[in-house]
Amino acid sequence: MELESVPGVGAKTAAALRELDDPEAALRDGDVASLARAPGISEGRAARIARGAIRAEHDDPGGFTATKRAREIHEDALALLTDRTVTDYAAKRLETIYPSGVRSRIEEVRSFAESAMAREPDPAVLDALSAVEPLAQPGDVRVRDRCLATRDAERYADAQAAIPEVSVEVVDDARQLAELARSYSTVVALDEAFAGVDIEGDVRVEPNALEEPESVVPERVLTFFARNRDRIRAAAEVHCVADLDAPCDLETLLSALDQLDEDGSVTGDEELDRLTTAVDDLDAAVSTAESVANDHLREAIEEQDVTIEGTDLLSLVERGAGVDSLLQRELADEYAAAVEKARDHLVDALALRDMEATARRAFPDEPAYPVEHSEDVVARLREELTAARDQRATRRKQELADDLAEMREAAAALVDAALELDVELAIARFADDFDCTMPEVTESEGVAIEGGRSPLLDVPFDEVEPVDYAVEGVTVLSGVNSGGKTSTLDLVALVTTLAHMGLPVPAASARIGRISEFHYHAKTQGTLDAGAFEATLREFGDLVADVDHRSAAAADGAPADGDATADGDGPAAGTDDRPVMVLVDELESITEPGASAKIMAGILEALGERQATAIFVSHLARDIREAAETDISIDGIEAKGLKDGELRVERSPVKGKLARSTPELIVEKLADDGADDADGFYSDLLGKFE
Ligand SMILES: Nc1ncnc2c1ncn2[C@@H]1O[C@H](COP(=O)(O)OP(=O)(O)OP(=O)(O)O)[C@@H](O)[C@H]1O
Numbered sequence: 021m022e023l024e025s026v027p028g029v030g031a032k033t034a035a036a037l038r039e040l041d042d043p044e045a046a047l048r049d050g051d052v053a054s055l056a057r058a059p060g061i062s063e064g065r066a067a068r069i070a071r072g073a074i075r076a077e078h079d080d081p082g083g084f085t086a087t088k089r090a091r092e093i094h095e096d097a098l099a100l101l102t103d104r105t106v107t108d109y110a111a112k113r114l115e116t117i118y119p120s121g122v123r124s125r126i127e128e129v130r131s132f133a134e135s136a137m138a139r140e141p142d143p144a145v146l147d148a149l150s151a152v153e154p155l156a157q158p159g160d161v162r163v164r165d166r167c168l169a170t171r172d173a174e175r176y177a178d179a180q181a182a183i184p185e186v187s188v189e190v191v192d193d194a195r196q197l198a199e200l201a202r203s204y205s206t207v208v209a210l211d212e213a214f215a216g217v218d219i220e221g222d223v224r225v226e227p228n229a230l231e232e233p234e235s236v237v238p239e240r241v242l243t244f245f246a247r248n249r250d251r252i253r254a255a256a257e258v259h260c261v262a263d264l265d266a267p268c269d270l271e272t273l274l275s276a277l278d279q280l281d282e283d284g285s286v287t288g289d290e291e292l293d294r295l296t297t298a299v300d301d302l303d304a305a306v307s308t309a310e311s312v313a314n315d316h317l318r319e320a321i322e323e324q325d326v327t328i329e330g331t332d333l334l335s336l337v338e339r340g341a342g343v344d345s346l347l348q349r350e351l352a353d354e355y356a357a358a359v360e361k362a363r364d365h366l367v368d369a370l371a372l373r374d375m376e377a378t379a380r381r382a383f384p385d386e387p388a389y390p391v392e393h394s395e396d397v398v399a400r401l402r403e404e405l406t407a408a409r410d411q412r413a414t415r416r417k418q419e420l421a422d423d424l425a426e427m428r429e430a431a432a433a434l435v436d437a438a439l440e441l442d443v444e445l446a447i448a449r450f451a452d453d454f455d456c457t458m459p460e461v462t463e464s465e466g467v468a469i470e471g472g473r474s475p476l477l478d479v480p481f482d483e484v485e486p487v488d489y490a491v492e493g494v495t496v497l498s499g500v501n502s503g504g505k506t507s508t509l510d511l512v513a514l515v516t517t518l519a520h521m522g523l524p525v526p527a528a529s530a531r532i533g534r535i536s537e538f539h540y541h542a543k544t545q546g547t548l549d550a551g552a553f554e555a556t557l558r559e560f561g562d563l564v565a566d567v568d569h570r571s572a573a574a575a576d577g578a579p580a581d582g583d584a585t586a587d588g589d590g591p592a593a594g595t596d597d598r599p600v601m602v603l604v605d606e607l608e609s610i611t612e613p614g615a616s617a618k619i620m621a622g623i624l625e626a627l628g629e630r631q632a633t634a635i636f637v638s639h640l641a642r643d644i645r646e647a648a649e650t651d652i653s654i655d656g657i658e659a660k661g662l663k664d665g666e667l668r669v670e671r672s673p674v675k676g677k678l679a680r681s682t683p684e685l686i687v688e689k690l691a692d693d694g695a696d697d698a699d700g701f702y703s704d705l706l707g708k709f710e
Pocket residue numbers: 477478479483484485486487499500501502503504505506507508671
């Protein structure tokens with residue numbers, strides 16, 4: 021996939037995306053989390069880019085949600101799903117599911133949603149999901165105990181690029197190589213020419229090292245796994261609890277991870293631990309060994325009665341001999357025992373094995389008091405121990421890295437599968453929570469909803485009364501105040517939006533005619549001034565003209581240039597017939613009632629001629645019908661009557677029925693009650709409603 025061919029991806033964004041390991045796959049999979057790891061790309065932008073890629077793949081011109089209220093309904097629908105995700109990843113991934121007018125896209129999500137709905141949302145799985153996150157790239161690794169060496173300037177540059185984790189040194193000959201071997205615990209020579217050269221230290225000649233960087237820097241694999249250890253463990257837990265098929269043997273993976281410390285070092289290796297402790301404790305052990313010897317010697321001296329003959333004393337004084345020689349003569353055995361104790365202590369404390377001989381030389385044979393260690397020998401011992409520790413660590417790292425490298429792809433697949441499960445479970449829970457079914461998306465116009473219950477209502481979901489409503493063509497929805505007209509529009513809007521997202525809808529059954537554009541105008545608060553009124557009228561004028569233009573263009577086979585891109589999803593290509601749905605709530609409030617009715621009648625007539633599906637909620641249904649030149653159908657949400665001063669409403673609109681308004685119902689009640697209407701005032705009033 022050409023990155024720049026994705027809508028919304030310019031040269032700069034494409035360059036940022038190229039920093040990712042596999043930007044094409046991230047785009048193809050709608051992997052918002054990966055896309056958001058590109059420099060300067062926020063998660064919101066990543067979701068837009070992923071949507072752009074999906075649109076490009078499906079040749080989707082976009083522009084489905086054509087008004088502010090339509091976009092709000094999409095956002096509300098999305099929130100119902102994202103509220104049910106455990107991971108941020110799943111929430112972002114759901115944002116790539118958008119309402120589309122393109123059948124192939126709708127079908128793609130439908131088949132995903134259908135298998136998602138078969139999932140059982142188990143609380144233990146949700147719990148396990150909470151620690152899963154997309155795999156992260158480890159920060160830069162710097163390895164200081166190894167270096168690469170070459171004689172060739174060109175190879176030097178290649179080596180720096182291929183293995184930036186270690187220093188690369190230029191050497192002219194074996195002597196310089198030997199110098200490096202003294203500074204680094206391992207030197208990897210890249211030139212064949214060094215093969216067979218005998219140098220002290222860990223010098224390896226590996227002409228192919230640049231092709232297998234991980235053999236030189238096993239840390240590359242180890243830091244990756246160390247950084248992601250908890251995420252991989254959590255994903256493995258999800259697989260166990262949810263009984264998913266894992267892409268590798270989980271026990272092998274987990275036991276390899278158990279050998280890895282969070283800083284990327286190897287744990288659980290006794291020999292390495294022994295050597296590491298020996299290096300760390302060397303100074304303390306030497307000093308304690310000294311004390312052991314001196315304590316022994318001091319006690320021995322204290323207990324000793326030294327008898328010196330006068331001539332001996334004289335000769336000692338004359339020769340200027342020190343106490344040492346006296347010590348040597350009188351306490352040689354005690355000194356030997358003390359030193360032996362010190363040596364034993366050192367060897368035992370550091371658990372030394374093959375370096376025992378060196379360690380024993382740390383305390384000299386020549387008697388002296390106090391007993392002192394040899395700095396040189398201790399330094400040599402330190403060098404030997406450090407080299408042994410580093411070599412052991414490198415070998416263990418190498419072995420563990422070899423094991424883990426084989427499981428790297430499987431680990432990534434393991435985490436991906438866990439995250440995808442979260443996306444699917446969110447859909448399953450949404451469907452469960454709101455008793456959803458998969459709608460039928462047809463190529464004929466109109467909507468038909470049975471037992472629809474909107475989760476967007478301001479009442480708890482289990483108190484929402486089911487609504488049946490079907491509309492073909494244009495219709496006015498009349499009804500009592502607070503009868504549920506706006507709520508019905510919201511239900512139609514939500515069901516239409518979810519159906520075009522490819523998702524299940526909160527209804528016992530639903531059939532939705534596929535549309536390309538969805539216009540929903542919410543109720544305007546209060547009368548508009550002249551300027552705002554003109555602007556609103558223009559909006560509807562443009563909508564009618566646009567629908568008209570599109571039908572004509574489709575008939576001609578010529579592309580229309582209509583651009584309903586208010587949602588920023590890019591231009592609508594308009595080369596096809598673009599069926600629309602228009603929902604409008606009480607447009608009458610924009611101006612005086614007489615004028616409003618005429619305006620609504622005109623808009624409805626125009627939309628009707630153009631085969632749009634439209635529902636206009638209005639209290640002026642009768643006036644609209646009178647003002648219209650064609651027959652306009654009217655549906656009504658009726659009150660079943662008044663009970664204790666409260667309206668009892670039948671929430672499902674009745675087809676072809678102009679519902680009586682609340683004032684009419686009250687007048688009727690007063691007229692019916694003969695005692696209140698002795699002079700027939702209320703009956704006359706009621707007559708005026710007919
Ligand atoms: N299907 C339903 N089930 C339960 N309660 C409902 C349902 N539909 C509407 N309601 C309740 O009725 C209230 C009023 O609904 P709504 O605002 O849709 O009425 P309306 O007919 O548009 O009112 P108005 O004529 O004043 O604009 C809602 O806030 C909700 O509490």
